[in-house]
Amino acid sequence: MSAGAIVPEGPRPRHFGWARLGIYAFLIVAALFFLFPLYVMVLTSLEPMAEIRMGGLLAWPSDPTVEPWIKAWTSACTGLRCEGLRVGFWNSVIITIPSAVLAILLGMINGYALSFWRVPWANWMFAILMFGTFIPYQVLFYPLVRIASTLGLFGNLGGIVFVQVVFALPVMTLLFRNYYASLPEELFKAARVDGAGFWRTWFSIMLPLSGPMLVVACILKVTNTWNDYILGLIFAGRDNLPMTVQLNNMVNSTLGEREYNMEMAATLLTALVPLVIYFVSGRWFVRGIAAGAVKG
Amino acid sequence: MSQVSVRKVDIAFGSVPVLEQLDLEVAPGEFLVLLGPSGCGKSTLLNAIAGLLGVSRGQVWIGDRNVTWAEPKDRGIAMVFQSYALYPQMTVAQNMGFGLKIAGRPREEVDRRVREAAAMLQLTTLLGRKPAALSGGQRQRVAIGRALVRDVGVFLFDEPLSNLDAQLRNELRVEIKRLHQQLGTTMIYVTHDQIEALTLADRIAVMKDRTIQQLATPEEIYLRPANRFVAGFVGSPAMNFHAGAIEAGKSGPAFRRGELSLPLPDRFRDAGGAVELGIRPEHIVIGTGADALPAAVEMVEPMGAETLVWARVADEPFSLRVEHTVKLRPGDRIDLSFPGENVHVFRAGTGKRL
Numbered sequence: 001m002s003a004g005a006i007v008p009e010g011p012r013p014r015h016f017g018w019a020r021l022g023i024y025a026f027l028i029v030a031a032l033f034f035l036f037p038l039y040v041m042v043l044t045s046l047e048p049m050a051e052i053r054m055g056g057l058l059a060w061p062s063d064p065t066v067e068p069w070i071k072a073w074t075s076a077c078t079g080l081r082c083e084g085l086r087v088g089f090w091n092s093v094i095i096t097i098p099s100a101v102l103a104i105l106l107g108m109i110n111g112y113a114l115s116f117w118r119v120p121w122a123n124w125m126f127a128i129l130m131f132g133t134f135i136p137y138q139v140l141f142y143p144l145v146r147i148a149s150t151l152g153l154f155g156n157l158g159g160i161v162f163v164q165v166v167f168a169l170p171v172m173t174l175l176f177r178n179y180y181a182s183l184p185e186e187l188f189k190a191a192r193v194d195g196a197g198f199w200r201t202w203f204s205i206m207l208p209l210s211g212p213m214l215v216v217a218c219i220l221k222v223t224n225t226w227n228d229y230i231l232g233l234i235f236a237g238r239d240n241l242p243m244t245v246q247l248n249n250m251v252n253s254t255l256g257e258r259e260y261n262m263e264m265a266a267t268l269l270t271a272l273v274p275l276v277i278y279f280v281s282g283r284w285f286v287r288g289i290a291a292g293a294v295k296g
Numbered sequence: 297m298s299q300v301s302v303r304k305v306d307i308a309f310g311s312v313p314v315l316e317q318l319d320l321e322v323a324p325g326e327f328l329v330l331l332g333p334s335g336c337g338k339s340t341l342l343n344a345i346a347g348l349l350g351v352s353r354g355q356v357w358i359g360d361r362n363v364t365w366a367e368p369k370d371r372g373i374a375m376v377f378q379s380y381a382l383y384p385q386m387t388v389a390q391n392m393g394f395g396l397k398i399a400g401r402p403r404e405e406v407d408r409r410v411r412e413a414a415a416m417l418q419l420t421t422l423l424g425r426k427p428a429a430l431s432g433g434q435r436q437r438v439a440i441g442r443a444l445v446r447d448v449g450v451f452l453f454d455e456p457l458s459n460l461d462a463q464l465r466n467e468l469r470v471e472i473k474r475l476h477q478q479l480g481t482t483m484i485y486v487t488h489d490q491i492e493a494l495t496l497a498d499r500i501a502v503m504k505d506r507t508i509q510q511l512a513t514p515e516e517i518y519l520r521p522a523n524r525f526v527a528g529f530v531g532s533p534a535m536n537f538h539a540g541a542i543e544a545g546k547s548g549p550a551f552r553r554g555e556l557s558l559p560l561p562d563r564f565r566d567a568g569g570a571v572e573l574g575i576r577p578e579h580i581v582i583g584t585g586a587d588a589l590p591a592a593v594e595m596v597e598p599m600g601a602e603t604l605v606w607a608r609v610a611d612e613p614f615s616l617r618v619e620h621t622v623k624l625r626p627g628d629r630i631d632l633s634f635p636g637e638n639v640h641v642f643r644a645g646t647g648k649r650l
Contacts, residue, residue, distance in 0.1 A: 186381035186454075189348050194395035194442075195369030204394075208385040 045069060045264035052260050068261035072269060076262055078246040079253055085266050088246030092226055092273075094157065095242055099164035100221040106165065107172020107217065108210060112202050114173065115180040116188045126177065132170040141234060148235060155237030163235045164225055172217055179213040180206065215284045223274040243270050297324040297482045298359035298372060298449030300345060305354035307340055314340045316506050318354070322484060324449075327476050330486045331493040332503035333529070338486045339454055341503075345484060346452050347371050358450060369395075371450075374443035378455040380435040382427040382442075389414075389423040392442045413444040416478075417471070433464040440472070444479075453485040457492065469495060490530045494518065502526045524647030527574050527640055533604055535574045536614045539644060542567050551641070556610035559587050561636035570644035577604060579638035580616035588631040593624050607632065 040057060045068050047061040074084040081087070110129075114122050144163065145154060153159035183206075191201040232242035241249075247270045251263050300322040307315040315337045322328045330338040343349040345356060347368040355364045363371045382391050392413060393406040414420045417437045427435055436456055443451055453472070457465045473496055476483055487493055493500050494514045501511045502525075510522035521527035527535050540553030542564055549565050551558040551573045558573070591614070595606040598620065605616050605624055609632060616632065624630070641650045 184379050184381060186377040186379050187383070189343075189346075190375070190377060190381035190442075191383075191394075192348060193346060193368045193373070193375045194446075195367075195398045196394075200398060205383055 041264045041268060045261050045268060047261055049257070049259065049261060068259070069265040069269070071259075072250075072262050072266035076250050076266060077253065078249045085243060085246055085250070085269055088241060088243035089269070091236070091240050091246075092243040095160050095164065095232065095236065095240065096222055096225045098161045099168070099225050100218065102161065103165045103168035103172050103221050104214065104217045107169055108176045108207075108214075109202065110169070110173040111176025111178075111180055112206055113198075114177045116185070116201075116206075117198065126173075129170045129173055133174065137167055138230075145234065154235065157236070157240050160232060160236040160240060160242075163231050164228070167231070168221055168224070172221065175217055175220075176210070176213055179210070183209060212284075215281060219277055219281055223277060226273050297480055299324045299357075300450055300482060300484065301357040302341070302345065303355045303357065305341075305344060305356065306352045307337075307344055307349065308352050314506060315344070318506075318508065320501065320508065320511070322482060324482055325480045327483045327485065327496055327498045329493040329497035329500045330484065330503055331488065331490060331500050331529070333488060336503040337506050338488075338503045342452055342454055342484060342486045345450075346373055346375050369399075372448045373450045373452055374446040374448045375452040375454065376436070376439045376443050376456045378458050380427070380432075380439045380459075382435055382438055384427055386426070387423065388419060388425055388427070388430070388438050388441075391427070391438060392445045395442070395446050409445050409447065410441075413441045416444065416475070417441050432460050433468060436460065436468060437471070440475070444475075449482060451481050451483045453483065453487075455486055455488070458487070458489070465492075472496065490532060494530070500530075502529060504529075520649070521640065522649055524572055524574070524642040527642065527649075531576055533577050533615060533617070535576050535640070536580075537572055537574050538612055539570070539572050541570055542641070544568065551639075553612060554610065556589075556612045558589070558634055558639075559636070560639060560641070564641055564650065567641065567650050571650065572642045572644055572647070574640040574642065575614075575634055575638060577615045577617040579635060580614060581633050581635060582616070582618060582622070583631040583633075585633040588633040591630050591632045593626055593628040593630060595626055596624055 043058070043061065044052060046064045046066070048063060048065050048067070051061055051063065072084060073086050075082055076084050078085070078088065113119055114126055119125065148154040148159050148162065151162075153162045187205060188201065191205050196204060226242075227244065228242065229244045229248070232240075233245050236242060236245075247266055250266055300320075302318060302320040305315055305318045306313065318341065320328075320341070330341060332338045340349060344351055345358075347356075347363065347366055347370075351364065355362055357363065358371050358373065368375075383394065386394065389407075389410050392410045396406045396409065410423070411420070414423055417440060419434070419437055419441055422430065422434060422438070427438065430438065436459075439456070456472070457468055460468065469492060472483075472485075476496075485492075485496060494517075497514050499511060500514055500517050502509045502517065504525050510517055510526045512520075512522075517526060517530055521530065524537075528537065538551075538553050538556070540551050540556070542549050542560065543552050544550075544565065545557075545559075547559065548562055549560045549567065551560055551571070553573075589609050591607040591609045593605055593607050594613070597604040597606070601620055602617050603620055603622065603624070605618055607614055607616065607630065614632070618624070642648060643650060
């Protein structure tokens with residue numbers, strides 16, 4: 001062997017080839033594609049109207065101001081009322097929390113019953129429930145409005161929560177059923193031998209193991225409800241319109257000059273909740289999705 | 297301790313029958329092992345006794361009670377599972393005390409019984425740990441402890457050692473046997489491992505195809521297997537089998553297959569016809585007797601204390617077990633004799649012992 005020759009030893013050296021370069025290029029372009037509009041929105045929301053009128057879409061504002069944000073939050077007109085988006089924000093909060101809690105709770109119990117207990121016709125029920133996932137819900141609006149109004153659940157908070165829970169149940173049940181199916185069945189048998197009944201087994205054994213799936217379900221349901229527009233518009237009633245509907249009213253009912261900065265700020269405010277949830281829980285989300293069996 | 301009695305039980309999953317017309321009587325304090333290959337219905341039977349599975353027909357009695365419709369907790373049983381089935385979020389002590397806590401027993405009693413069971417299984421130092429912080433052997437000891445705490449008449453074990461490595465399996469096997477001697481509780485134990493069955497059982501029920509093939513003491517099953525299946529399933533290394541026929545010769549009956557002619561005891565005189573001959577490797581003896589047959593060594597497998605030798609007699613392969621001190625090499629020529637009292641003959645087709 002000649003002196004100075006490279007002897008293979010230890011970790012194999014990495015090569016930065018064309019393929020890798022291509023992948024990085026694609027990723028960067030894709031990231032820019034999504035980040036660019038966000039960048040423009042943030043910039044615009046911080047510029048006074050005078051500066052916006054001069055063009056300069058990409059330039060950093062010479063005189064940044066949070067005035068549009070304050071206006072969007074407190075005094076912008078959404079339709080006839082001019083109290084800003086905060087009304088819609090609190091409406092959305094009040095709709096989202098009970099919807100998420102109820103839908104997740106019911107989905108969890110459904111999934112638990114379907115995966116561990118010998119429910120008669122369990123597979124058929126599950127199949128029907130799954131079918132529910134694929135039905136485009138526009139088809140159901142008219143009958144649902146009739147049903148809801150008969151039940152006194154139309155045009156009020158109870159109505160929108162009811163509808164949100166009903167539409168979320170198939171997916172929530174599917175999530176939890178599949179998760180529970182991945183837990184060892186012997187765990188359930190052991191609890192039964194120990195004398196735990198339906199609720200005791202669920203509360204003492206299954207619920208504490210549901211953490212990863214709870215996170216996933218929470219993220220799905222909260223962002224979904226928050227982003228919902230059409231259900232809120234139809235079922236919530238005039239006093240409970242969610243933030244998305246009010247944002248739309250605000251943007252579409254402008255008189256006179258269009259206040260781009262305020263509209264951008266309002267849009268960002270509306271998107272903030274799902275955005276924060278994704279940032280904070282991204283890691284848990286992946287972990288929950290990837291969670292396999294919890295082997296004791 | 298209670299007796300367990302399974303009477304004419306049928307179990308079916310949908311239209312697939314798993315057990316048919318099964319009868320089983322387990323005496324109080326007996327250690328009964330259900331042995332069989334996977335899919336033979338042994339775990340199903342255990343689950344039916346536990347009450348985790350309903351029966352389609354027949355009755356299950358535990359003690360003097362008909363428990364066919366009773367919930368598991370009301371049957372006076374405790375169960376140990378293959379995958380331990382410990383509650384992951386509870387400590388060892390909580391795991392062991394869960395059943396009593398649900399039953400509404402006072403705290404002091406739960407604590408006392410958990411501590412007693414823990415002392416019995418050397419778990420006292422682990423009581424505060426979660427299952428994730430335990431080794432496999434410790435986990436299964438906790439699972440046994442959980443059964444112990446319930447203080448019941450019947451213990452059910454569903455392949456409790458199958459997830460453990462060989463050494464731990466041996467240790468825990470001894471521990472279970474010691475526990476049985478100490479407690480005197482009725483134990484029903486499912487396994488596919490014949491060593492576990494032979495070492496632990498008072499009686500073994502060998503199962504195959506939804507029925508019990510033979511129910512007898514380990515010795516009886518080893519020495520007088522009721523049929524071809526039991527003979528092949530129990531014993532390691534496995535019995536030698538050769539299909540052939542019994543012919544009446546001048547000097548008594550003999551087993552014939554091709555060139556091989558093996559003299560048989562007189563009791564097979566009237567057995568004629570197609571049969572299968574079986575003999576265990578440890579029962580073939582080297583170089584003795586007038587009717588020894590010449591053999592050629594083909595292969596040698598040293599197993600420590602013993603050596604398994606593969607040899608051909610009249611071109612038919614046989615394995616035999618010899619002491620490690622016997623040095624043999626492929627190509628060696630030896631004489632083998634087949635003691636008549638250890639030769640088994642099964643009817644071809646039905647597999648029944650003759």
